[in-house]
Amino acid sequence: AILKNRHGKRHGKKSKSRCSKKPLHVNFRELGWDDWIIAPLDYEAYHCEGVCDFPLRSHLEPTNHAIIQTLMNSMNPSNMPPSCCAPSKLSPISILYIDSGNNVVYKQYEDMVVESCGCR
Amino acid sequence: FQSFTIFVPSASKSSKVPKVFDGREAKYFKDIYSSSSSSSSNERYYKGGFKDSVEPHDYMLSIYKTFSTAEKLGLNASFFRSSKAANTIASFVDIGQDDLPLSPLRRQQYLFDVSTLSDRAEVLGAELRIYTKVSGNFRMLEMEPVDIQLLSCRSQQLLDSRTLDLQESHRPRWEVLDVWEIFKDRDHLTQGSQFCLEVKAMLDNTERELDLHHLGFHRNGRSQQKKAILVVFTRSKKRQTLFSERREGRTLIGHGEKGKERGPRSNSKASRRRRT
Numbered sequence: 001a002i003l004k005n006r007h008g009k010r011h012g013k014k015s016k017s018r019c020s021k022k023p024l025h026v027n028f029r030e031l032g033w034d035d036w037i038i039a040p041l042d043y044e045a046y047h048c049e050g051v052c053d054f055p056l057r058s059h060l061e062p063t064n065h066a067i068i069q070t071l072m073n074s075m076n077p078s079n080m081p082p083s084c085c086a087p088s089k090l091s092p093i094s095i096l097y098i099d100s101g102n103n104v105v106y107k108q109y110e111d112m113v114v115e116s117c118g119c120r
Numbered sequence: 121f122q123s124f125t126i127f128v129p130s131a132s133k134s135s136k137v138p139k140v141f142d143g144r145e146a147k148y149f150k151d152i153y154s155s156s157s158s159s160s161s162n163e164r165y166y167k168g169g170f171k172d173s174v175e176p177h178d179y180m181l182s183i184y185k186t187f188s189t190a191e192k193l194g195l196n197a198s199f200f201r202s203s204k205a206a207n208t209i210a211s212f213v214d215i216g217q218d219d220l221p222l223s224p225l226r227r228q229q230y231l232f233d234v235s236t237l238s239d240r241a242e243v244l245g246a247e248l249r250i251y252t253k254v255s256g257n258f259r260m261l262e263m264e265p266v267d268i269q270l271l272s273c274r275s276q277q278l279l280d281s282r283t284l285d286l287q288e289s290h291r292p293r294w295e296v297l298d299v300w301e302i303f304k305d306r307d308h309l310t311q312g313s314q315f316c317l318e319v320k321a322m323l324d325n326t327e328r329e330l331d332l333h334h335l336g337f338h339r340n341g342r343s344q345q346k347k348a349i350l351v352v353f354t355r356s357k358k359r360q361t362l363f364s365e366r367r368e369g370r371t372l373i374g375h376g377e378k379g380k381e382r383g384p385r386s387n388s389k390a391s392r393r394r395r396t
Contacts, residue, residue, distance in 0.1 A: 094191055
């Protein structure tokens with residue numbers, strides 16, 4: 001029997017959470033990218049983390065392939081890994097930077113922020 | 121000033137008298153300036169940072185601020201008419217020079233190195249932004265409309281003109297000339313990568329050429345942020361990765377002075393190894 005705490009969560013054995021969006025603060029200065037990026041210096045990018053286990057929830061918008069792979073994983077975990085928890089929707093951010101000719105450029109970079117995660 | 125620099129080598133290390141300017145003082149003063157600012161951390165950064173040789177024009181900062189704020193509010197940047205549905209807006213600072221500071225300035229050539237502009241990007245717009253400040257004396261004498269004419273450097277062909285309203289020009293302002301049609305025509309690019317335009321000012325009635333000094337077009341003593349810029353609005357179809365931009369930037373900085381000013385952390389072997 002698995003003990004549950006007062007919040008109803010599993011207690012004792014460390015359990016992995018379901019695939020979901022988690023915080024990820026990106027600091028360009030720490031990356032050493034502040035030599036060409038003027039702004040922003042940092043932003044909230046988020047990341048996807050967690051397991052894609054059977055049964056897959058509909059909000060994770062699994063691909064058909066992910067459904068098959070997850071099913072096979074549930075039947076024989078040693079033969080097939082679970083499907084991957086990955087960004088399913090991304091949004092852009094604006095970046096002001098200095099290009100190789102020392103010109104100041106504004107660019108909207110696609111796929112910089114995770115909006116939602118799914119099983120792929 | 122000379123005696124100050126001569127006596128510096130004999131000063132003891134503990135002396136509180138600052139040494140000859142070596143760039144660090146400049147950074148120090150900039151840091152003070154930035155810390156007194158009540159603006160956001162981003163603004164503090166680019167005012168007080170180490171990108172001494174590149175100072176973004178206010179216009180580019182305002183573009184960034186407007187569009188990044190719009191993003192946070194969930195608005196599409198193309199919503200703004202000024203963006204012309206572009207996803208990249210590049211600014212090129214004028215590299216032209218005036219002949220002699222005191223001689224009359226009848227014509228002025230604006231020169232922009234646009235070699236970094238991708239041939240594959242679709243050009244949606246181009247503006248020439250010139251900082252002007254009409255001299256007080258000139259306003260007293262000349263109240264006729266002044267025509268600003270844009271000419272081709274190569275053929276002297278008239279490309280565009282604009283009437284300056286001197287009544288409205290009592291304060292410094294940026295004149296914005298639409299050069300999209302001209303820019304699209306690659307004939308105006310010299311040596312393949314330099315965009316050249318010539319400007320002259322005429323009195324509307326007499327067609328007499330004016331000294332551009334009176335209109336504040338001269339470059340003498342002009343700060344980086346007041347230099348004319350060519351702003352090009354493009355939309356690239358190809359999705360460009362961040363890392364390719366970074367590689368270009370890093371290559372440049374590795375050969376320049378800016379690399380030395382990045383601070384002890386980024387110069388360490390471990391840091392370099394990690395970046396590699």
